[in-house]
Amino acid sequence: MKQLLIASSIAYLAMTSLVTQAADQAIIDRYSKSCAVCHASGAAGAPITGNAAQWAPRLEKGMDVLVASVDKGMNAMPPKGMCFDCTPEEFQALIQYMATPKK
Numbered sequence: 001m002k003q004l005l006i007a008s009s010i011a012y013l014a015m016t017s018l019v020t021q022a023a024d025q026a027i028i029d030r031y032s033k034s035c036a037v038c039h040a041s042g043a044a045g046a047p048i049t050g051n052a053a054q055w056a057p058r059l060e061k062g063m064d065v066l067v068a069s070v071d072k073g074m075n076a077m078p079p080k081g082m083c084f085d086c087t088p089e090e091f092q093a094l095i096q097y098m099a100t101p102k103k
Helices: 003-039 052-059 065-070 087-098
Strands: none
Touching: 003 087, 052 065, 052 087, 065 087
């Protein structure tokens, strides 16, 4: 019984890791297709991906405000930020990805 529990736990952890990696890759793919054009370089005043100092004042506004800004557009960013089929949850994941310092 103990071996079955251990084997089940290992299988669960492996599957969870694979699902997380797939979700992370999906967000990276979305970022590359929609956000990187401006956020990789800071074009048109966009906060640069991974630059915590540039993202901090934006994050202080709260995630709901940021997602609404993406949805409606802001300054030079068009509505939906070039990801016309993204869900609010995907926008949130993209914002989190861009706001996180890269190693």
